[in-house]
Amino acid sequence: MHPDDHADSVSVLRWLVPGRNRVREVVGRVVGSSVQGYGAATREGFTLIVASGLTKKYGDKVAVDDLTFEVRPGIVTGFLGPNGAGKSTTMRMIIGLDAPTRGQVAVNGRPYAGHAAPLHEVGALLEAKAVHNGRSARNHLLALAATTGLSSRRVDELLDLVGLTDVASKRVGGFSLGMGQRLGIAAALIGDPATLILDEPVNGLDPEGILWIRHLLRALAREGRTVFVSSHLMSEMALTADHLIVIGRGRLIADVSVDEFTKQAQSDLVQVRSPDAERLRDLLVGPTVHVTVLSPGRLEVIGLTSDQIGDIATDHSIRIHELVPHQASLEEAFMKLTRDAVEYQTPETIAS
């Protein structure tokens, strides 16, 4: 076997095996709680999003495949996945724009459309634009506010919050992407919702805007709201979210806390350079330790810390020229995780 192939299969193993177990665990837990929790999802006035078996097909194409998860109040939950993974479709199903092919999703115990005051339950910022270009920002918000009986005072408060007061009477067609996002956020907040669903909110924002969104999301979560925010950027989510729901090709890959994910991403991978590499490899290899020969004299070790490797080498009088702990970046970890999602489609490769 070519050493690179080997390296690849080890990393797949490393990510696939714990990933699979985790998914099974998570599915078990969430399905269990959602069965009883469906009708009684309110916890002291806070709301949950509960999806169970959520599936959406467009013709033969499966956009969302049997998703089961729960989004909890009081924290920011990141909804992560590569472009085309089914994040937007899932969010559209939560607010009833798309009907699921199978399964269901409830907000605060019922389907979104079942609420008498929907904008007070959920505020949503969708990825695609949801405005009329010919209308002014203020009139756009006034029209939405009117459906639920809110006054222009509320609209002005929100224009102020998102910083659009100066351009409130300008037509939306002339807005930049960032201004459009701010308007979308004002629209999402108009009914003072218990749950926020934001699809790629940082898209098109400048650094200052991105920082502002982070603060805003954390502030909303701190107030006890449920905040569900999608992104295809792991690094962004690491800064904003407390919990992650990761999907790929419409399927759930992981449902983990950001801390856990980060820890895993940065778990021990050590590169060793030694003239006695082969002997060292034989000493290190074990049931929980994978060793890859990168090139003659160079090893990559997964499953042991650099301290442990150094001690073992010293005990056996093996010379070490280099001992480098390597930390995978979050983005790398995320890419590996979602790349493996592709492999879920073909169970044979997993079995082998």
Next chain:
Amino acid sequence: MTVLDAAPAITVPVLSAETAADLKVTQARVVRSEWLKMRTLRSSWLILILAVGSMAGVGIVIAWSTANDWTHMRPRQQARFDPLGDPLSGFNLAQLAISVLGVLLIAGEYSGGMIRASLAAVPKRLPVLWAKLAVFLTITVVTMLPTSLVTFFVCQRLLSSRHIQTTWTAPNVARSVIGVGLYLTVVAALAIGLGAIVRNVAGAIAAVVGVLLVLPVVASALPQTWGDRINKWLPSNAGQALMSVRSDNTSLSPWRGFFVFAAYAIASLIAAAVLLRHRDA
């Protein structure tokens, strides 16, 4: 995390408990929202002005030029002149403007994505359709009925200089003049219905124009024995029976024709409602 915690906290304005308790979506609130949406688009006013202007403008130009030329007109032309129908013929243009506006009110939301915000705010969906319908039918009646009346009286005034006018109290005249306003109101309903079914501005305008204007032309190519039986049941032919003073067996009786036309519009609205409930937005 430390950077975040050090940053100034954002306070999201919260609603008072009193306000929050009264946020139910009602049909009346959705109507208010749709009225606001309609009046805050410049295109609505431009097209409405076009509808009123073409209705009144065409009529007044016809009446004025006929009155001026009357003494130079040949007897055959004079005999063909209809002092009621000709000044009201601007409705042909007005119905196009009304169709376009109706289509824009609903299909226009699909082209820009506004519909997603509308349906997220009113997830039961049908109140949005009924509100648009209520607002637009009201607007059409309130603008086009007076326009028809004013056009009629101004034109008769112009024609009276040659003593070729008709009068409000003449048989069937009042029904025809009011009929123009009612016909255009049903056109408005049909435009909303087809706009909601087609969901694309250009396609929906083509559909309305096809139904109102192209269908009668196509049908007129039929052999006469068939044509006489079919033509009068076509939507626009049926609806325009309400405006005609003379009635013969090639057209339905005025009110029967009007209700047939209205039935077409209602059918399009029922189809629109069913589709709106079941299609992904």
